[in-house]
Amino acid sequence: MLAVMIRLNSDFYTHDALWVARNLLGKTIVQINNEGCELHYRITETEAYLGEEDEACHANKGRTPRTEVMYAEGGKVYVYLIYGMYWMFNVVTGSFNHPEAVLIRGIDNIIGSGKVGRELKINKSFYGEDLLDSSRIWIEDTPTTEKFDAFPRVGVDYAGDNWKLKQWRFVSRS
DNA sequence: CCAGTGATCAGG
DNA sequence: CTGATCACTGGA
Numbered sequence: 001m002l003a004v005m006i007r008l009n010s011d012f013y014t015h016d017a018l019w020v021a022r023n024l025l026g027k028t029i030v031q032i033n034n035e036g037c038e039l040h041y042r043i044t045e046t047e048a049y050l051g052e053e054d055e056a057c058h059a060n061k062g063r064t065p066r067t068e069v070m071y072a073e074g075g076k077v078y079v080y081l082i083y084g085m086y087w088m089f090n091v092v093t094g095s096f097n098h099p100e101a102v103l104i105r106g107i108d109n110i111i112g113s114g115k116v117g118r119e120l121k122i123n124k125s126f127y128g129e130d131l132l133d134s135s136r137i138w139i140e141d142t143p144t145t146e147k148f149d150a151f152p153r154v155g156v157d158y159a160g161d162n163w164k165l166k167q168w169r170f171v172s173r174s
Numbered sequence: 175c176c177a178g179t180g181a182t183c184a185g186g
Numbered sequence: 187c188t189g190a191t192c193a194c195t196g197g198a
Contacts, residue, residue, distance in 0.1 A: 047193070066182065084179025086194050103193060114194045155193050
């Protein structure tokens with residue numbers, strides 16, 4: 001029996017960032033590399049950023065050129081460079097004009113958002129990429145009974161206690 | 175602990 | 187234009 005892999009669709013990504021962050025665990029990022037080969041990566045760790053009211057979310061400071069794509073309907077890619085070195089790979093979620101995203105922090109045994117960006121060779125050209133339609137990167141539904149643990153988000157000490165203590169980081173259990 | 179590295183954004 | 191900041195990593 002052949003397991004048919006289906007690209008995740010708009011119905012998936014338009015859920016809120018918390019739902020998407022939890023439900024992306026165990027799903028498969030598919031990427032076409034420079035040689036035309038199809039690479040598969042299992043998502044193992046995610047983090048949710050949820051709206052302008054979330055003090056840890058980039059959109060907390062409102063709409064800017066960088067955060068613009070977060071205001072799109074779920075299904076786009078949000079990338080940004082941090083510390084001049086690391087490209088963060090995020091999936092935009094939720095409805096139009098509600099800025100949310102899920103940061104991919106781990107794939108397979110690669111743990112750490114900077115390492116994920118490096119492995120996927122993310123750069124600015126991925127900003128706004130449409131996961132529903134792209135021919136070079138997308139995410140596929142994957143049969144899984146994923147168990148996970150929740151932790152506070154990483155690197156958000158600048159946010160108020162209410163926000164930095166939220167356990168919006170999700171890690172697949174073994 | 176700390177350096178590296180450069181885009182981004184608010185403020186003059 | 188300036189300068190602070192940054193959802194990080196790797197090496198003392």
